[in-house]
Each structure stands twice: as structure tokens, then as C-alpha cells.
Amino acid sequence: MNIRIPIIGLEFGEEEKEALINILESKRITRDGWTEKFQEEFSEFLGVDYCSTVCSGTVALFIGLKALGVKDGERVVVPAFSFMATIDAVLLAGGRPVVVDIDEYYTIDLNQLEDAVKKYKPRVVIPVHLYGQPADMENIMYLSERYGFYVLEDCAQAHGAEYKGKKVGSWGHIGAFSFYASKNVPMGEGGALTTSDENIYKEIRKWIDFGEHPAFNVRITEFQAALGTLQLRKLRERNERRRNIARIYTENLSGLYEVPREREGAYHVYHLYTLRHERRDEIVKKLRDKGIDARVYYDYLLNEIRESESLPTPNAYRFKREVFAVPVHPFLKEEEVYEVVNSLKESC
Template sequence: MIPITKPAFGPEEEKTVLEIIKSGQITRGKWTLKFKESFRDYIDTGFCHTVCSGTAALYISLKALGINSKEDKVVVPALSFMATIDAVILAGGTPIVCDIGEDYCMDVNSLEEAIEKYNPKVVIPVHLFGQPADMDPINELCKEKNIYVLEDAAQAHGAEYKGFKAGKLGDISAFSFYASKNVAMGEGGAILTESPSLDDKISNWIEFGDHPALNLRITEFQAGIGYWQLQKLDENNDKRRKIAELYNKEFKDLPGLIIPKEFENRKHVYHIYALRHPNRDEIVEKLIQKGIGARVYYEYTLHQLRDAPHVDCSFAEDITKEIFAIPMYPSLTKREIDFIIKSVKEVVQNI
């Protein structure tokens, strides 16, 4: 079976893990610091905190932004991994769900409707599948209404919007370094901000001192692996983009199939290569039979999953009936890519 994703580890990660074991310094050491500083510099922000998951990163960000009670509303897009909405619920706030656009990210008109109706404190655009949301109109709208913007950049390491990295486009950003991510540590996350006062608030939540805090630290092993993953990120994203280009070229004229679109002024890093087809379930089943790890991302919208208040999200609801992903990772071989292309063509043409 060709898996849907595979981490891209090499000898550097291997050597570093062994080095850490031999050193005896397995947490709070040089790799944790090195990773944190490198990631901050890569995204080009002021402050970076590493935490144990993307979910923790979202949760702490929301607490730092003052989400405490049911009166604190937070707008999330209808299509995302459930951690985006769960973090809001866990922080004590009320999630409000808005629709997505053709880029599969938050739709600005729908967001405006949600803001008018619910008066939220925070908005969480998700850079879904590796393409940044259309951040300028989102930021403009939120600035005008005094609303914080928290980027969910869990799927968008190295993605860009108008030349700026995802993670530098709002007030705070949350990353995940889960096993499947473009920077993978097994588990891990990061919170970034340019604001010293928000940085202080984040620190209060995760560093023991004057305030009650949580231990959400990563170990030296995770940081050591993450450091080398980061050194290879641009090269690996280029590989993903080349595979996406090949897929797009071969799939663009297949009947009923909608290929992903990279929007102007945005750099898509194809964390997930998502296709759409009205006969999605049959296609996924047939691809799996052929040994291709196709998968549905995502089967339900967030308001359906958590029974959350929402504005009209009919586009996202339609998308969840059609969307699926095929294998995408930097170490896919030419033979595997050719086999995937041939199989998708065969299956779609015979549906």
C-alpha cells in the first residue's frame, strides 16, 4: 500500500536522536532552544514557544487572547481538523462556524456575516491543506472590529501569502508538528507572535512562576528531529509542489474531477493534495483496492461534528460529500507517482 503520507527522515535525525540519548540531556537542552529560535527566524516573527501539540498551541493561544466564558465567541471555518473547534470549546468559549470558499479556507463574506451576528472576540482562519487563507480582507475586517486573528497554521509550514510566511499573518499563530506534518516530530506544536504583551500572556500559561501553568514541553528528541526537518522544509515543500504539478497536469481534464487550485499571491505547500468528485466514496474505495492510500478529508463540517452555532455553510457541507486526498509526501518515487496517476485515471474514467 502506498500510504497517504510518510515522514521524510534521514541520517541527520537518526544521528541527533542517538546523540541526545548519549548526552543524558533529554529535555530542556540545546536542541529545544535551537529549534525554537530557528523556527521563529524561519517564520520571521518575534517570539516562539514550543508546546506538545497543535491542539495545545491553539488552546494556549485562545487563553492568551482572553477566551474564558461562553460569552467569548470564536469564529472558525466549517472545514478543518476537529482540533480547531475543540480548542475553542476546551478554552471555555463558544465556537461559531462560517463557510469556506473555493480555496477551502475561511470565506470573507461568510466571516463578515458571522461577525455581524455574533460579535466574536477571536477569528481563527485555517490555512487548510497547506494554502494560506486570504488574510488581507480577514485582517482588515477584524482590525476594524477589534477582533484578534489566530492563524491555525498546523498544515502550512513554509506556505506564503504575498511573500510572508503563514504564521506571521495574524496576531498569534499555532503550528502542529504531528507525524504527518510538513515539519514532523511525532507530536509537537508551536505558538508564535510578534506582540510582547501576548508573548507574556502565553508565557504565563506554560512557564511555571507567578501564575498557575501547564507543562506542555517537548523533549530534546522532538526538538532535535524538528530542527533537521526544518532545515529540509523548503526542499521538501518544493518536492511536494512538483508532485502536485504533475498530478494537476494529468488530472485536469478528467470528467467530474476538480483539482486543487493555487490562488494568486499564495504559495501552497500541499500538506494534503485534495481532489473533489461527486462519486468520491466509490473512487476512494477503488483506489484503496489498488493499494493507494486514498482518504476522505474531511467527512463532516465542524458545526456538524460539534453541533455548533453557524451561519450558512452550504458550500462546505457540499464539499464534505466530494472531497478526498491521495498520497502526497516528498519521498514518493517516480514509479509510485506514475502508478497513482495511472490508477486515478483508470478509476475516474470508469466510474
């Protein structure tokens, strides 16, 4: 199968090449200026006081849970619909996952969240900003204050997303990010934890810095940090391009497909542009036969693939059978965008 329009797009220029060559020539390939620069610039970008880079988004979630004091058997609430790392981090940290449904925006359902909090009294809740759509962080933080749980934001797919003018990763007690190759800020591999709470920051560092406490070696290299820094500086422009492509899709496909909805007050960054259709599998095959890289994210629920306690998840169950994503990366040419549109119209 010849895929002509890929779902993931990467672009590195002369800046990145020069930075990587300079690192090689300096022979300072880890724990140097680029790592410090990235942490500083990412903190400033998000409006938080502290940023700690780690080797992956999964590790960021794990360390975030341990920094918030999750002990064996303590409950952590997660949405049913997310990448498996969200629930795996809970299990690796010794927590007991409690799975709740999602709303029409693919983010955690607030009514079920409150029910779960009352019933299970979790230590931590992990809202996932899925596909680049911010969860309703204002009300989640209200519930956090009311019921006394910590909030660990899973921001792996939402670099630069905002809710009511405030960036995700700055709402909760901790934000966890991934910089995998497909993300809006790609390093290849990598992750970060963000917070503005000094005491939480110190707990995070206990898991990263060797010394009086047992710790992991989960650092990134200077190569990753340089790529991340330079890609971060282009993020605003590229997110706007994603949003423009998404607008074209939505204007042309509404009525034929269930198109993404933006939560009021949200700035969606469209890590993925996700459609729904009852004949999903047939449509995906037709698109791929035409060279368009359509994919399903995700065809499973977290309460199906991992042992957990769960409330009823009817929305997530329906959506997992209907969702699929089409290319929305910022390097698509205009003719490619309209080829995707026309192919989608023909395929339904």
C-alpha cells in the same frame, strides 16, 4: 489490503540518528539546547520574534485563545471545514464557536466572516490554512483592524506556506502549529505558538512557565526538538517537491476531477493533495484496492460534530461529500506519482 503507496511519507537520515544518540548520551533529554535551537530557527524561518513550543497543535490553539483573553461564553469564529481540533480548542477554552462557510480554496469565506463578525462580535477569528493553502490573510487582517477582533492562525497543515510573500503564522496576532508525524515538519508529536507581540508572548508564557500563575506542563522533549530542527532545515526543498508532484497531478487530472486551486499570491505547500468527485467513495475504494492510500479529509463539518452557532455552510456541505486525498509526500518516486495518475484516470 496491501498499501504500496502510502499517503504519509517520513524520512530520517544519519543526521537525525546522530542527534538522538547524542541526546541519549548527554542525558539532557528535556529543556536543553535543541529546544532553544528549534524555537530560534522556527522564529527566523517565519519572520516572527517569538516561538514557544508545546506538546501539540491542539494545545497551541487552546493556549493561543487563552492568551488572547477568551473567557467563558465569548464567541470565536471558525470555518466549517477543518480537523476537529480547531473547534475543540475553542470549547476547551470556554469559548462559543460560530461556524462559517468556506470558499473554493477550502479556506474561510470572507463574506460570511464579515457577516458573522457584525452579528456575533467575536473576540477571536481562527482562519485555517487547510491542506497547505493559505487563507486570504490580507483581507482577514483588514477586517480584524476594522472590527476589532484578534486573529489566531491555525497553521497545522501549512508549514512554510506563504501569502503575498509573507509566511503563514506571521500574519495574525498568533500562529498555532502542529508537528504531528504526518505534518510537513514532523516531530512525532508537538506544537508551537508564534507571535511578534511581546505582550501576547508574555501571556502565552503564563500558560507554559510555572511560577506566579497556574500553568500546564506541555513541553516537548529534546528528541522532538532535534527531529523538528533537522526536518525544518529540509522543509523548503521538500515543499518544492510536494508542489512539483501537485503540478503533475493537476496537469493530468484537470477535467476529470475538481483539482485544487491556488489562491492568487499564495504559495501552497500541499500538506494534502485534495481532489473532488461526486463518486468519491467508489473511487477511493478502487484506489485502495490497487494499493494506493487514498483517504477522506474530512467527511464531517465542525457544526455537525460539536455544538455551535452557525451560518449556512453550503460549500462545506457539498465538499465534505466529494473530497479525498492522494499521496503527495516528497518521498514518492516518479513512477509512483504516475501510477497514482493512471489509477485515478482509470477509476473515474
